[in-house]
Amino acid sequence: MEKSTLIGLCAGFISLGIGYVMKGADPSILLTPAAYLIIIGGTISCLFTGFTMEQMSVFPKLIKWEPHTRDFSRELGDQTSQYV
Structure with missing residues (x-):
């Protein structure tokens, strides 16, 4: 996940909370299943x-998590020996 995506999500949730407080509503109303459905459903709809469908078909591959299998300490040693 890119840093800008995380910033955008946080800004969106903070904006919702501040908007509810400014309106005089209880912010805990955002913790209901209906609120999650509206937020998540709206986000998916915007996506x-x-x-395009071609771009969206790649999306599951982008969010798939795989553990790192590279040995960074060995690579760092190899790169260091090249410059020394």
Whole structure:
């Protein structure tokens, strides 16, 4: 996940909370299943309207997590020996 994505998500949730407080509503109302459905459903809908189906078909591959299998300490040693 890119840093800008995380910043955007946090800004969105903070904006919702501040908006509810400014309106005089209880912010805990955002912790209901209906609120999650509206937020997550709206986000998914925006993704589908903003990208083509070809681009969206790649999305599951982008969020798939795989553990690192590279040996960074060995690579660092190899790079260091090249410059020394």
